[in-house]
Amino acid sequence: MRYRRRDSPLHAARAGVAALWCATLGISALVIEHPLVIAALGAFVIAAAYGARVGRYVLRVVLFALPFALIWMVLNPFLVRDGLTVFARFGEVPILGYMDLTVEALLYGTRQGLRLLISLTAFGLLTIAVDPDGLLRLFRRLSFRSALSASLATRLVPVLAADSRRMADAARCRADRGGDGRLARLAVVRAVVSGALDRSLDVAATLEVRGYGSARRSRRERMPWSRHDMAFASSAFGVVVLTAAPLIFGFLGFDPYDLDGEAVGVGDLLFIAALGLVILLPFCDRRGIAR
Amino acid sequence: MSVLEFDRVTYTYPGASTPALVDVSFAVEPGEFVVVAGMSASGKSSLVRAACGLVPHFHGGEFAGTVCTGGLDTRTHGPDALSRIAGTLFQDPETQIVMGTVRGELAFGLENRGHSAAAIARGVEETALALGIEGLLDRATDELSGGERQRVALGAALAGRPQIVLLDEPTSQLDPVAGDELVWFLRRLNEEWGTAVLLIEHRLERCLAAADRVFAIDGGRLVCDAPPGEFLRWAGAAAPALQTPVARMFSLAGLTTGVTEADDAITAAQDPPTGVKQARERLAAVDLDVLGRISPHIQGKSGPRRKSKGTALSMRGVWHEFPGGGVALRAADLDVDRGELVALMGRNGAGKSTLMRNAAGLDTPTRGKVRTAGRVALLLQNPGDYLLHESVGEEASAQALAQVHLDGLEERHPHDLSGGQRQRLALATVLDTDEELAVICLDEPTRGMDRATKHALAERLVGYAGDGVAVVVATHDAEFAADFAQRVVLLADGRAIADAPIAEVLTGGWYFATEVARVLGGAGGALTPEEGARLIKAQIEVEV
Numbered sequence: 001m002r003y004r005r006r007d008s009p010l011h012a013a014r015a016g017v018a019a020l021w022c023a024t025l026g027i028s029a030l031v032i033e034h035p036l037v038i039a040a041l042g043a044f045v046i047a048a049a050y051g052a053r054v055g056r057y058v059l060r061v062v063l064f065a066l067p068f069a070l071i072w073m074v075l076n077p078f079l080v081r082d083g084l085t086v087f088a089r090f091g092e093v094p095i096l097g098y099m100d101l102t103v104e105a106l107l108y109g110t111r112q113g114l115r116l117l118i119s120l121t122a123f124g125l126l127t128i129a130v131d132p133d134g135l136l137r138l139f140r141r142l143s144f145r146s147a148l149s150a151s152l153a154t155r156l157v158p159v160l161a162a163d164s165r166r167m168a169d170a171a172r173c174r175a176d177r178g179g180d181g182r183l184a185r186l187a188v189v190r191a192v193v194s195g196a197l198d199r200s201l202d203v204a205a206t207l208e209v210r211g212y213g214s215a216r217r218s219r220r221e222r223m224p225w226s227r228h229d230m231a232f233a234s235s236a237f238g239v240v241v242l243t244a245a246p247l248i249f250g251f252l253g254f255d256p257y258d259l260d261g262e263a264v265g266v267g268d269l270l271f272i273a274a275l276g277l278v279i280l281l282p283f284c285d286r287r288g289i290a291r
Numbered sequence: 292m293s294v295l296e297f298d299r300v301t302y303t304y305p306g307a308s309t310p311a312l313v314d315v316s317f318a319v320e321p322g323e324f325v326v327v328a329g330m331s332a333s334g335k336s337s338l339v340r341a342a343c344g345l346v347p348h349f350h351g352g353e354f355a356g357t358v359c360t361g362g363l364d365t366r367t368h369g370p371d372a373l374s375r376i377a378g379t380l381f382q383d384p385e386t387q388i389v390m391g392t393v394r395g396e397l398a399f400g401l402e403n404r405g406h407s408a409a410a411i412a413r414g415v416e417e418t419a420l421a422l423g424i425e426g427l428l429d430r431a432t433d434e435l436s437g438g439e440r441q442r443v444a445l446g447a448a449l450a451g452r453p454q455i456v457l458l459d460e461p462t463s464q465l466d467p468v469a470g471d472e473l474v475w476f477l478r479r480l481n482e483e484w485g486t487a488v489l490l491i492e493h494r495l496e497r498c499l500a501a502a503d504r505v506f507a508i509d510g511g512r513l514v515c516d517a518p519p520g521e522f523l524r525w526a527g528a529a530a531p532a533l534q535t536p537v538a539r540m541f542s543l544a545g546l547t548t549g550v551t552e553a554d555d556a557i558t559a560a561q562d563p564p565t566g567v568k569q570a571r572e573r574l575a576a577v578d579l580d581v582l583g584r585i586s587p588h589i590q591g592k593s594g595p596r597r598k599s600k601g602t603a604l605s606m607r608g609v610w611h612e613f614p615g616g617g618v619a620l621r622a623a624d625l626d627v628d629r630g631e632l633v634a635l636m637g638r639n640g641a642g643k644s645t646l647m648r649n650a651a652g653l654d655t656p657t658r659g660k661v662r663t664a665g666r667v668a669l670l671l672q673n674p675g676d677y678l679l680h681e682s683v684g685e686e687a688s689a690q691a692l693a694q695v696h697l698d699g700l701e702e703r704h705p706h707d708l709s710g711g712q713r714q715r716l717a718l719a720t721v722l723d724t725d726e727e728l729a730v731i732c733l734d735e736p737t738r739g740m741d742r743a744t745k746h747a748l749a750e751r752l753v754g755y756a757g758d759g760v761a762v763v764v765a766t767h768d769a770e771f772a773a774d775f776a777q778r779v780v781l782l783a784d785g786r787a788i789a790d791a792p793i794a795e796v797l798t799g800g801w802y803f804a805t806e807v808a809r810v811l812g813g814a815g816g817a818l819t820p821e822e823g824a825r826l827i828k829a830q831i832e833v834e835v
Contacts, residue, residue: 003391004431121723137402159386162433163676169653170676170717173669175687177726178679187679202386209343210389210447211374211403 003132009282010052012289015134017236019126024236026122028243035111036264042118044279051283054128061124062117071112076109077101082257086178096246124231141191149246159199164192180261228289231282238278242271292362293318294455294487295342302337302346311337313511315356318320319813321454321716322485324478326498328522328533329508330741331710335491336382338455338508342489346349346368361454375404378448378456380441383465387444388432393424396432396443397450404451418450422476437464437672438639445473449480455487456480462497463738464768466638466804474498493741494768496535496806500524500566507533520562527563532643532743536770536806536820537570538563540619543824544831546577570810574827593684600629603665603729603761604650609659611645611785619645621785622659627730627761629664632752634772635765636803639783643765644672646782647732650763674717678705686716693722695751706807711744714752728763737771749775769797773818779803793816 005011010018025045032038049058077088078096083104090099167188171178178184226235246252251266296318303310311334329335340346349355358365359374378400381387388394397415406414419425422442427435432521435443441464448456456477462470467640478501482488492498499505505522507515507530515525525541526533534542539564541547564570594788604627609618619642624631627633635643648654651669670677680686684701692698695715700708706718714736722728731752737745745768750774752762752775772779772793779796781803782788789796797804807823817823 002433005392005429043423091553129392136390162385166671166673167676168315169648170671171673172653173651174677174720175668175691175722175726176720191679199340199386201382202381203389205345205349205370206381207381207389208345208349208370208386209374209377210400211371211451212389255357265683 002130005031005113005131006053007289008052008054008129009228009285009289010048011131012226013232014226015131015227015281016138016221016230018130019135019138021232021236021239022117022122022126022130022284024239024243025125026119028239029115029122030116031247032252033104033246034252034268035107035114036268037252037272037275038111038118041275042114042121044276045118047127047276048279049121049125051280052125052129054125057128058121058124061128062121065117065120065124068120069117070111072116073106073113076112077105080108081103082178088097104257108267111254111256123205140287154173158190159203160196163199164188167191177232211279226281226288227285231285235278235282239275242275242278246271294321294323294361295319295361295489296357296359297338297341297548298359299355300341301545302341303353304350304354305352309511310353311511312341315511315513317506317516319455319487319489322499323483323489324481324488324503325506326489326495326502326504326519327489327506327508327811328493328495328526330532331739331744333508334391334511335463335508336459337511338506339381339459339489339491340666341365341377341378342455342457344368344373371403371561374453375451376454378451378453378462380445380448380456380458382460382463384437384440386737387447387453388435388440391433392428392779393419393430393432393435393443394428396447402446406451409535414450414452418446418627421449421480422446436640438466438469441465442469442473443770452484455489456820457489459491460739461490461492462492462494464639464735465643467769468638468768470497471802477501478659488622493739495533496537496566496770498706499535499623500568502565503698519565521665523563523565532741534563535565537567537810538565539820540807540810540823540827541570541573543820544655544827546573546649555676557652557788558811567806569810582678592697600759601605602631602662604664604667604763605629606646606650607648607660607661607662609646609656609661611642611654612657618654619785620649620659623782623786625650625780625787625790627763629729629759630756631665631761632756632775632777633763634776634779635782636767636769636772636779636796638701641782642785643782644734645733645785647763647765650730651732665726667728667730669732669733670721670736672738674710674714674736675706677717677720678713680705681710683716687719687723689717692716694722695719710739711747712801714748714757715800718751728760731755731765733762733764735765735767737766737768745771746774769803770819771806773805773807 012081028076029038029041032041045059046055049055083102085103087103088101093099153229171184252271292514297315300312301310302312302313325337329649339643340350340359341358344523347367360373363373363376365373365734388396388803390399394415397418398411401411401414403827409697419428422445424442424446427439427443432443441461445461446614462473465473474497477490490498499519505517505519506513514524515526523534525536525540527547545746564573567593602644604625608622608624609620610622612618623642623646624644637643645654651667678686681704682701683692683697683703683705688703689698692701692757695718697712697715697719705713708716728772736748749771752764756762776793779791779793781788781796794816797818798808800817805818807820808818811817811826815826817826
């Protein structure tokens with residue numbers, strides 16, 4: 001679950017463009033209203049992950065985020081009483097009052113759950129497929145101090161992960177195995193956390209002696225835009241246009257609490273096809289993707 | 292102008308009751324190679340931290356005096372500004388790497404200094420070639436071994452071609468070959484580019500021959516600032532623990548005071564030899580050309596193998612293959628008897644750690660069999676990893692603490708212990724059981740230890756063996772191996788390529804040999820200063 005340079009068009013694109021493209025997908029999931037389009041967007045994100053050869057890692061992110069999405073979907077009908085189409089009647093419930101579960105509230109919860117799921121998936125794709133060093137350089141040009149904090153955070157995570165792996169091994173070597181099962185794990189976590197400050201100081205000291213806090217900005221490396229940079233930048237632009245178009249021109253609207261006339265038409269399907277094409281087209285060009 | 296100048300520097304860390312540096316004054320000139328010697332916690336690392344500006348800017352505390360690095364006063368210039376002049380490398384490679392790829396790591400400092408893209412690319416390539424890490428350039432940094440990480444971190448410190456490099460035990464993670472290569476690379480850097488070097492090192496025999504001066508630090512004070520030979524003479528009288536093995540051998544053999552009365556005048560003026568070449572010349576000069584002339588009947592510790600007391604550990608055809616495709620062990624065989632003391636040696640990545648992890652059951656062999664006569668206790672590289680509680684008393688029982696002589700420290704926090712104490716506490720946590728103990732395995736236990744602490748550990752291991760427990764230690768330190776082991780197993784590419792009594796293995800090699808063995812050419816199987824001195828004295832008697 002960490003970045004590795006793979007032979008894929010997304011990996012071949014510069015970090016800034018690739019990150020922008022992933023962020024666009026995540027934001028689109030939050031903006032698009034129709035759950036069918038959101039679900040289709042989710043499928044395109046996963047297909048893109050496979051196109052970037054990180055599909056199985058991104059599926060792990062999906063599995064991680066799925067319970068949160070389901071909780072939102074299931075809880076919403078219990079918390080929101082709007083909607084007319086009742087599918088379950090619980091009558092008078094102590095403290096909560098009169099409780100009818102409606103299809104509209106379930107649909108709303110489903111849409112919100114899908115939004116959360118797909119945003120996290122797009123963020124997962126960004127984490128796994130976009131070069132963090134490239135992003136660090138990008139941030140450094142914007143703000144030194146924030147980049148220092150970001151670097152500390154990004155570098156500390158692998159250091160602490162390595163610490164916890166080593167300490168878990170060491171606990172297994174202790175005569176008492178570090179305690180019983182869960183207690184041993186807890187002891188290791190506590191020890192890793194209590195050592196985190198020392199470790200962060202070590203990493204920060206290394207950054208300092210490498211001149212990271214220096215006020216001098218590095219000269220920007222002029223890298224010509226590759227075909228993949230242009231393809232993903234165009235794709236991100238296309239996704240922005242397709243996301244904004246329904247809001248501007250008033251189509252593909254979806255109000256879960258007003259389901260009159262919400263049937264999916266050919267136009268909607270064409271829109272979904274266009275979205276898929278814009279997202280996945282950059283992956284068709286496999287030239288120049290090798291490391 | 293001096294490239295590094297300390298003027299009456301006294302420094303106390305925040306919250307500390309005693310100063311880490313006391314009234315330290317010295318100057319390092321451009322192109323000088325200075326080795327810093329001293330016992331653990333004597334203030335050596337603080338010296339480096341003051342030179343690169345982390346003291347006082349990063350650590351805070353009370354600072355008095357002046358440090359000028361490349362003419363910049365560290366009170367007014369922080370570590371970022373000083374990084375243009377001084378390249379710094381600390382002990383722990385885990386926290387020295389800040390980027391995701393080796394290429395990015397080498398470029399990082401150059402980018403921070405605002406170099407052009409072409410200069411960065413050239414700097415990265417040249418540094419990689421110089422350190423022999425060009426094959427690693429596109430590797431992910433989290434895939435590197437400890438030794439590889441250390442070399443990459445050194446490359447990152449050197450990439451900007453600093454005027455001075457400050458190194459805090461850079462060879463502690465390296466095998467003898469890589470350690471020697473690193474020291475000679477530093478010498479080349481020093482001679483060809485005029486880069487000044489300030490190197491902290493416990494294994495002085497590795498670097499004294501390359502040094503121009505040696506600083507000895509004790510209790511935060513600079514107690515000796517002299518050329519290597521003069522330093523060794525001083526150490527012989529004032530700090531024997533800082534003597535190199537060969538200097539100690541000469542001193543024990545009486546060669547520093549002259550072999551005969553006629554030689555007295557010559558040898559008294561001479562300092563102890565600083566390296567193998569000088570020691571051989573010195574022996575030849577007093578007509579003690581030991582190579583091939585020492586009587587073969589004079590035996591060192593190499594003797595016939597002891598009668599077996601029963602097998603404690605048996606590994607047969609053990610393979611360890613990783614899911615990604617790598618192979619750490621290839622049909623490795625190892626038999627260790629009860630009470631036997633075995634040193635496991637080999638280059639970084641030879642499979643030493645994996646072999647011990649498989650022996651202890653921490654990893655499972657993908658093929659082959661491991662049989663043990665009881666429990667296998669394994670002490671991994673970082674003793675601090677074993678310490679999970681807030682006080683020493685919570686870590687192990689009173690009986691186990693008494694066994695490692697830590698009784699009376701029950702109320703102390705484990706992190707407040709010294710390195711040696713922490714290791715003994717970690718040992719107590721793995722030995723604290725009524726289960727029958729068959730083998731104790733230790734993985735690189737001497738990292739960062741001074742000679743006295745190493746010797747104490749060696750004595751403890753011999754004690755365990757005396758109780759019938761087999762002891763297996765993975766180490767790069769031939770001097771330490773000579774101090775405790777009876778047998779050496781040399782690993783390469785995941786299997787044993789040599790398995791013989793210690794004198795046979797450590798006297799015959801160029802790299803896997805003690806300094807004494809290299810001087811005496813393996814004569815008489817002498818490995819330690821005491822054995823070498825005995826051999827020389829016997830030869831003197833034969834000649835007289």
